[in-house]
Amino acid sequence: MSAALQEAFTIRPLSAVLGAEVVGLDLARPLDAATRRAVYDAFVRHQVLCFRDQALTPAQQIAFSEQFGTLERHIARNRGTGNPLVHTVSNLGADGRPSGKVGSQAWHTDKSFRPEPSLATILHAVTMPPDGGDTCFADMYAAYDTLSDAEKAELDGVRVIHSWELSQQKHGLTATPEEIADAPPMSQPLVRVHPDTRRKCLFMGVHASHFDGRPMAEGRARLAALEAHATEERFVYRHHWRAGDVLMWDNRCLLHRADANFDAAHHPRVLHRTCLRGTAPA
Secondary structure, three states: OOOOOOOOOEEEEOOOOOOEEEEOOOOOOOOOHHHHHHHHHHHHHHOEEEEOOOOOOHHHHHHHHHHHOOEOOOOOOOOEOOOOOOEEEEOEOOOOOEOOOOOOOOOEOOOOOOOOOEEEEEEEEEEOOOOOOOEEEEEHHHHHHOOOHHHHHHHOOOEEEEOHHHHHHHOOOOOOHHHHHHOOOEEEEOEEEOOOOOOEEEOOOOOEEEEOOOOHHHHHHHHHHHHHHHOOHHHEEEEOOOOOOEEEEEOOOEEEEEOOOOOOOOOOOEEEEEEEEOOOOO
């Protein structure tokens, strides 16, 4: 395959909070080095990139994703395409019909329970409802920056246990022994330094169970208060999906969640997800 020619594309902010749309790139084609660098720089700057008008097969999504790093496998429950690197996110039941249930409605950052949590998630809209089914993002830089100096000092050095098993319990679910062995509890800093920008941001979400080395109830109450602060509307960008959208977002400095603001019992919502492995938070 010959080297791809650099393509002309436009980057436009999507909101005053965060996010930008990228128009004019065909993600089914490999990116040349200059384009790849420009896309990554925009990703770091805007935190969420939306590539418009894409139609990717799972293999093409993998190829695009791998231009920016190493793909992370998904836990056994979170698959569905026949490929452990691609997770089908949907509201469909076993019979292939809309179930009325929408997952991932709690604020989280993907795979924070891994030793090297996700750098980025790439989510491709395959089938979307006619309205709604939004994805919301909260800026953890801004959430940290707006804490008082006393609060920042209090949180400095605090570590949090992130656990797939305990996050499942919050939803009344039970992780399987396979899942627990695959994703044991992990201690992560509550305030991390982003490896590219060197800015501090909060690192938490539904997988963050409690403070490491402190009473569980005390840590959970503090995490709940921090999450309420961090997800205030002033820090949030809501993405209204269009057909053909591919979103790429920075898990290192964002929380995100799905919004069930559509008739999930009648309209399918199907997306394909890949995740890029990051580095150990510091």
